Amino acid sequence: MSEPATTVRVNLAERGYDIHIGQGLLAGAASFITDRRKAKHVVLITDDNVDGLHADRVADQLVEAGLEVNVMTVDAGEASKDVDVAAELWETMLQEGTDRQSVVLAVGGGVVGDLAGWVAASYARGLTFFQAPTTLLSQVDSSVGGKVGVNLPGAKNMVGAFWQPHGVVIDIDVLSTLTDRDYRAGLAEVVKYGVIMDADFFAMLEANADAINNRDPQTLIQIIARSCQLKAEVVEADEREESGRRAILNYGHTFGHALEAATGYGPLLHGEGVSIGMVCASRLAESMGLIDSGTTSRQVALLEKLGLPTSLPAGQDPAELVSLMWRDKKVQDGKIRFVLPTRIGEVQLFDSPAQQAVVESMR
Amino acid sequence: MSEPATTVRVNLAERGYDIHIGQGLLAGAASFITDRRKAKHVVLITDDNVDGLHADRVADQLVEAGLEVNVMTVDAGEASKDVDVAAELWETMLQEGTDRQSVVLAVGGGVVGDLAGWVAASYARGLTFFQAPTTLLSQVDSSVGGKVGVNLPGAKNMVGAFWQPHGVVIDIDVLSTLTDRDYRAGLAEVVKYGVIMDADFFAMLEANADAINNRDPQTLIQIIARSCQLKAEVVEADEREESGRRAILNYGHTFGHALEAATGYGPLLHGEGVSIGMVCASRLAESMGLIDSGTTSRQVALLEKLGLPTSLPAGQDPAELVSLMWRDKKVQDGKIRFVLPTRIGEVQLFDSPAQQAVVESMR
Numbered sequence: 001m002s003e004p005a006t007t008v009r010v011n012l013a014e015r016g017y018d019i020h021i022g023q024g025l026l027a028g029a030a031s032f033i034t035d036r037r038k039a040k041h042v043v044l045i046t047d048d049n050v051d052g053l054h055a056d057r058v059a060d061q062l063v064e065a066g067l068e069v070n071v072m073t074v075d076a077g078e079a080s081k082d083v084d085v086a087a088e089l090w091e092t093m094l095q096e097g098t099d100r101q102s103v104v105l106a107v108g109g110g111v112v113g114d115l116a117g118w119v120a121a122s123y124a125r126g127l128t129f130f131q132a133p134t135t136l137l138s139q140v141d142s143s144v145g146g147k148v149g150v151n152l153p154g155a156k157n158m159v160g161a162f163w164q165p166h167g168v169v170i171d172i173d174v175l176s177t178l179t180d181r182d183y184r185a186g187l188a189e190v191v192k193y194g195v196i197m198d199a200d201f202f203a204m205l206e207a208n209a210d211a212i213n214n215r216d217p218q219t220l221i222q223i224i225a226r227s228c229q230l231k232a233e234v235v236e237a238d239e240r241e242e243s244g245r246r247a248i249l250n251y252g253h254t255f256g257h258a259l260e261a262a263t264g265y266g267p268l269l270h271g272e273g274v275s276i277g278m279v280c281a282s283r284l285a286e287s288m289g290l291i292d293s294g295t296t297s298r299q300v301a302l303l304e305k306l307g308l309p310t311s312l313p314a315g316q317d318p319a320e321l322v323s324l325m326w327r328d329k330k331v332q333d334g335k336i337r338f339v340l341p342t343r344i345g346e347v348q349l350f351d352s353p354a355q356q357a358v359v360e361s362m363r
Numbered sequence: 364m365s366e367p368a369t370t371v372r373v374n375l376a377e378r379g380y381d382i383h384i385g386q387g388l389l390a391g392a393a394s395f396i397t398d399r400r401k402a403k404h405v406v407l408i409t410d411d412n413v414d415g416l417h418a419d420r421v422a423d424q425l426v427e428a429g430l431e432v433n434v435m436t437v438d439a440g441e442a443s444k445d446v447d448v449a450a451e452l453w454e455t456m457l458q459e460g461t462d463r464q465s466v467v468l469a470v471g472g473g474v475v476g477d478l479a480g481w482v483a484a485s486y487a488r489g490l491t492f493f494q495a496p497t498t499l500l501s502q503v504d505s506s507v508g509g510k511v512g513v514n515l516p517g518a519k520n521m522v523g524a525f526w527q528p529h530g531v532v533i534d535i536d537v538l539s540t541l542t543d544r545d546y547r548a549g550l551a552e553v554v555k556y557g558v559i560m561d562a563d564f565f566a567m568l569e570a571n572a573d574a575i576n577n578r579d580p581q582t583l584i585q586i587i588a589r590s591c592q593l594k595a596e597v598v599e600a601d602e603r604e605e606s607g608r609r610a611i612l613n614y615g616h617t618f619g620h621a622l623e624a625a626t627g628y629g630p631l632l633h634g635e636g637v638s639i640g641m642v643c644a645s646r647l648a649e650s651m652g653l654i655d656s657g658t659t660s661r662q663v664a665l666l667e668k669l670g671l672p673t674s675l676p677a678g679q680d681p682a683e684l685v686s687l688m689w690r691d692k693k694v695q696d697g698k699i700r701f702v703l704p705t706r707i708g709e710v711q712l713f714d715s716p717a718q719q720a721v722v723e724s725m726r
Contacts, residue, residue: 083453087446090522094515122485122522125512126603149488152457159453159485161524240489 005221008228010144010164011236017167019143021225023217025171029058029132030065033103036167037128041068041102043093045116047076047109050134053177055107058132062105070096074115078265081115081150083159089119103128103166109135110142110270114157117148121163128166134174136186137271140193140227143168145235145249156257162240170228172220184307185271187212188252190223191302192278193230196251199345201226202302209305248347251339252278255362258324262316275308284361285340288353295344318362322355368584371591373507373527374599380530382506384588386580388534392421392495393428396466399530400491404431404465406456408479410439410472413497416540418470421495425468433459437478441628444478444513446522452482466491466529472498473505473633477520480511484526491529497537499549500634503556503590506531508598508612519620525603533591535583547670548634550575551615553586554665555641556593559614562708564589565665572668611710614702615641618725621687625679638671647724648703651716658707681725685718 005022020032033039042062046055051073062069072089074080093102104127106116113131120129133139149160175183194202204223205212211219231249238245255277260268282296300310312318326336335352342348368385383395396402405425409418414436425432435452437443456465467490469479476494483492496502512523538546557565567586568575574582594612601608618640623631645659663673675681689699698715705711 083446083450090446090515094518094521122512122524124521125510125523125525147488149485152453155457158457158487160488161485162488 006225008144008225008232010228010232012146012164012239015164015166017165019168019170019228021139021170021172021221021228023171023173023221025169026054026058026132026174027061029105029169030062030067032167032169033062033105033130034065034067036130037103039067039101039103039128041098042070043096043098043102043104043127044069044071044107045074045089045104045112045119046071046107047074047080047112049076050108050112054132054134054174058105058107070098074112076111078111078151081111081157083150083152086115086119086122086150089115090123093119093123098123098127100124100127103130105130105132107132107134108138109133110138113138113142114148114160115150117146117163117165118150118160121148121161126163129163131165131168133168133170135178136175136183136224137189139170139172139175139224140186140189141231143170144228144231146239170224172217172224175215175220180307181269183215185269185275187306188271188275188278188303188308190227191299191306191308192249192251192274193227195278195282195299195341195344196248196339196347197230197233197345198226199343201230202298202344206298206302206305209302212306244349247337247349248339251341251347252276252281254325254336254338255280255321258321259312259316261324262321263313268313272309275303276310276312279303279310280361281338282341284338284353284358285342287357287360288340288350290340290342290348295341298344312362316362318359321362322358325358369588371588371595373591373595375509375527375602378527378529380528382531382533382591384502384533384535384584384591386534386536386584388532389417389421389495389537390424392468392532393425393430395530395532396425396468396493397428397430399493400466402430402464402466402491404461405433406459406461406465406467406490407432407434407470408437408452408467408475408482409434409470410437410443410475412439413471413475417495417497417537421468421470433461437475439474441474441514444474444520446513446515449478449482449485449513452478453486456482456486461486461490463487463490466493468493468495470495470497471501472496473501476501476505477511477523478513480509480526480528481513481523484511484524489526492526494528494531496531496533498541499538499546499587500552502533502535502538502587503549503552504594506533507591507594509602533587535580535587538578538583543670544632546578548632548638550669551634551638551641551666551671553590554662554669554671555612555614555637556590558641558645558662558704558707559611559702559710560593560596560708561589562706564593565661565707569661569665569668572665575669607712610700610712611702614704614710615639615644617688617699617701618643618684621684622675622679624687625684626676631676635672638666639673639675642666642673643724644701645704647701647716647721648705650720650723651703651713653703653705658704661707675725679725681722684725685721688721 008019104120146164152158256273467483509527515521619636
């Protein structure tokens with residue numbers, strides 16, 4: 001069992017928690033849980049991709065540590081973020097005797113984390129929840145923030161809760177099973193943290209692009225830890241998305257979500273949409289005189305170095321995308337709020353620029 | 364529009380709220396909401412019993428006040444506390460353009476309040492929620508505490524959340540449409556508050572049993588307000604059921620739930636189960652030497668004066684009921700916690716008395 005290389009503490013009013021980041025940490029998952037909670041029964045939720053890769057191993061280890069474990073496996077993919085899938089899990093949990101002392105452990109990517117988190121939040125009005133995210137995207141995004149939930153037909157993340165985990169284990173060894181494309185998609189969110197909050201971190205990413213591309217373990221631990229830290233600062237200031245501060249995390253996402261929706265969710269990975277979206281947002285900021293073109297081109301250069309797309313897929317109509325944006329659930333009173341950079345390391349919120357300017361930013 | 368006769372303030376860490384109790388208050392529901400929240404769109408959830416009786420009228424008034432209103436009507440009865448019914452409501456809400464600025468208003472009894480509360484808690488990770496409870500039981504019970512949720516097959520309230528309302532309007536005029544039996548069932552919870560917390564209130568109920576039976580408006584306002592106040596004190600001390608304090612509200616409920624389950628939910632109303640359950644719990648306390656028989660007989664006398672049952676329905680087997688109790692979700696590590704009176708006005712928690720004593724208390 002390895003010692004955690006790095007611990008990020010998330011400080012929240014109700015309850016803080018630790019994120020352990022390092023190599024070989026999944027081998028210590030049982031003690032990570034039992035150090036934090038007198039648990040006897042663990043509901044381990046995973047998907048049929050991660051099951052054989054990592055979850056089985058974690059389950060065996062929990063059993064060896066004397067815990068009672070039920071592994072519940074859902075289909076891999078976004079379609080499992082669904083009310084019916086949650087309902088099936090709740091019924092299985094009930095049959096297996098899950099009670100208020102049981103804990104839920106999510107082993108998987110964003111879909112598994114979001115689903116398992118909501119299942120935990122709602123069963124018996126809230127069970128203790130642990131996460132072992134297995135994709136780069138979920139390690140730098142879903143492990144901080146407590147946003148859990150499922151989709152409705154036509155609306156992502158429309159049903160859910162804020163439910164903070166009790167602890168998160170990020171074992172970077174699991175990233176070796178990620179495809180190149182999935183790995184790169186996760187990097188888009190890493191770049192995002194640099195643009196919105198931390199110019200030094202952005203410069204560090206520029207300087208270490210090769211090590212990042214080679215998945216160098218120490219570099220990975222460093223960039224994941226810094227991403228979690230930056231997200232934690234935002235979430236600590238605005239846990240329930242009330243003050244507006246948390247909105248800065250949506251940099252690139254208004255464009256990105258519209259692109260994902262327009263392409264029918266799938267052809268474009270979330271991180272790829274965010275990568276293109278950041279470039280569009282940065283161009284929009286340029287057109288409003290907030291930044292010069294150099295600020296955009298630095299982002300484009302870094303994203304391209306990391307193998308990420310920076311322009312609209314062929315056949316996408318900017319005008320159509322704009323109308324999709326105005327249908328997003330974040331639109332309030334017909335106004336849409338854009339997160340735009342004012343320099344590398346800082347963003348601000350702007351209400352509804354002229355729709356024509358938004359269209360132009362995508363060309 | 365009448366002025367509220369009485370306001371009970373519920374003080375909670377995150378957010379306090381007012382309960383207005385009086386006559387004719389539903390006529391002022393629109394301003395009650397808009398005084399507390401800049402709302403434009405209201406999702407009014409009700410059932411097909413309450414719809415024509417009260418909800419229509421409330422909806423008309425909200426529309427007159429300039430609000431956009433969608434009335435969503437579910438089937439009356441416990442079967443509507445269901446994940447599928449919640450999912451249908453979420454999808455309809457999405458189609459009607461419900462967003463984070465929308466508010467949910469529950470007009471109905473406990474089923475409608477629990478369902479609508481969970482629907483509100485989960486849509487877009489939480490909408491503002493108002494309640495207009497229309498049964499005595501929901502007025503003295505569901506309007507304080509924030510417990511919302513639905514049932515799973517074989518397990519009541521197994522999926523849900525703690526979600527506090529933003530305000531509650533209790534219009535006692537709606538009680539005139541309650542059947543005698545439903546009205547009396549609500550009184551069981553009122554008596555409960557006296558036994559667990561307030562000997563003076565218990566004595567007041569004894570002294571005013573005739574006025575209560577006649578549904579005298581001023582007496583009703585008084586007993587509802589005091590019940591809400593007493594429950595609020597408990598919930599304020601233990602909002603999320605963590606310290607154990609909140610468990611005292613379950614006086615009579617361990618027996619009552621087992622009785623409801625044994626009779627298949629329906630033949631026995633919840634309040635009737637609680638009434639019988641309180642007598643059983645009091646007898647159990649007697650057998651343990653906690654109280655003398657006079658403490659039980661005062662409860663039996665008051666409950667009987669209010670037309671409530673105080674002994675097991677014919678054909679119920681106490682031994683079978685005991686095995687049902689040990690299957691309740693409140694059982695932790697095989698131990699069951701009983702709420703038992705130590706005098707009128709005070710209860711304490713006791714872990715698992717001998718099962719034979721529990722059986723005897725029901726004979």
